[in-house]
Amino acid sequence: MNSRPASPGAAARAVLPAPSPWRASRERLRERELKRDAVIRAAAREFNRKGYHNTSLDDIAARLEVTKPTVYYYVTSKEQLLFECFLAGIEQIRAAFRDARELKRPARERLNAVLRRYGAAVASEFGWCMVRAEDQDLSPAMSRHIKALKSEIDHGIRRLIREGVQEGSIEPCDPKMAAFALAGALNWIAHWYREDRSLSGAEIADAFVTLFEAGMRPRSNASRASVRDRPRRRARGSTTR
């Protein structure tokens, strides 16, 4: 407590060359961090496999080859475990937004970039927890926290859509509805991805983005005449309807 290094210089000198007595302690800290992460990842995997309520802390502990109290040494409650998994997932998406903000491209492309990483996050080991962390399973405080984060993501998507519509890179539409549709399709990946892993999360997101962009109504002007499988080129100048 009171033995904190007197000066930054002294501390730095001790760190690098000599086996300072502080080194061991720092290493332990690091190891502890690693173990904590392992606990959270194990929890995510089990929640993913069997669902939150069908997973006991004994299960998670067994998976780590330790006992339940050990798990409790690293987290305070099952609820917090779920919350941490949720955070790990959502943080990937927040990072995607931060990166996209730097990008100097039309909003539509920035949106697509975000959606790709969104899809990857949902397909990740934390996807299930992120998508399905229900307020009903959580204390009011955590529920509020999660809701706020989800809302942030939602409004981020809406904002990109709105920008895109304004600058003309996105077809005019209701940003709220569009955001719900996009996020819904991507979120749902978490439900079926466990069974069918033939594609990576990013690939799925790519396929979805392509679909959302093009739309399902044929684009080529010949759409009304039964076009077999010609329409490989997108409509350029001409229009349908």
Add this chain to the structure above:
Amino acid sequence: MNSRPASPGAAARAVLPAPSPWRASRERLRERELKRDAVIRAAAREFNRKGYHNTSLDDIAARLEVTKPTVYYYVTSKEQLLFECFLAGIEQIRAAFRDARELKRPARERLNAVLRRYGAAVASEFGWCMVRAEDQDLSPAMSRHIKALKSEIDHGIRRLIREGVQEGSIEPCDPKMAAFALAGALNWIAHWYREDRSLSGAEIADAFVTLFEAGMRPRSNASRASVRDRPRRRARGSTTR
């Protein structure tokens, strides 16, 4: 037991004017059916509000102003209760497919008709149960049953898409991915619809369908007419690779 009516005529005569002794019994049957439905609807509402695992049978009973064993008089287990709710939801969608099959319209329109009723079903009181009935919460037998029904719906959508592509009413695309995207967006309604009920389920589905059809990439100049501040020409080459 042995006093079954000798002829249909006798039975019919007894039903209408006279208070046949069978009437009471039939009325009881009917009432029983009604009560059973009430139990299932109450369960759906509670599952919807608090989730399957956070709802106890005491909760459901209390909501009906009866006691737990009464609920068990109508239903054999909590699991079955969830299953019945699931069935009630999915049956609406199966009906939509049956009706659409009659329709003599392009596959794209039949698909849209199905999707509209799909959305309405998801937004109904059974939507949550239908969408979230997890195999993990159910016995293997029921899990298989539910999976089969879900798969039936999924393949129905894929089939309509495939038909549409073949006849040219739908832009060529991967039916499997497209079905996942569509169903995902609609299923997800169940997650946010409880909070935001500003639109009916059918209206939401309508909005989604419009969106899916048109796509988010601006269509040719014609659709551009409605855009207010004269958005510049969209660059063709700017699509992400």
Add this chain to the structure above:
DNA sequence: CTGTCTCTTTACTCGCGGGTAAGATCGCCT
């Protein structure tokens, strides 16, 4: 060797909730 700090275990508590046993109640039939 000894105190102490970190990490992990064994061995519990305890309430919740699914499910049941054994009647009460009530209307109907004979």
Add this chain to the structure above:
DNA sequence: AGGCGATCTTACCCGCGAGTAAAGAGACAG
């Protein structure tokens, strides 16, 4: 006038799983 079947209740059982108390096992310092 009493039996009977359908309906609903009171009063219970019991296992599971979240969470905890308390003690052991190492590592390191002095």
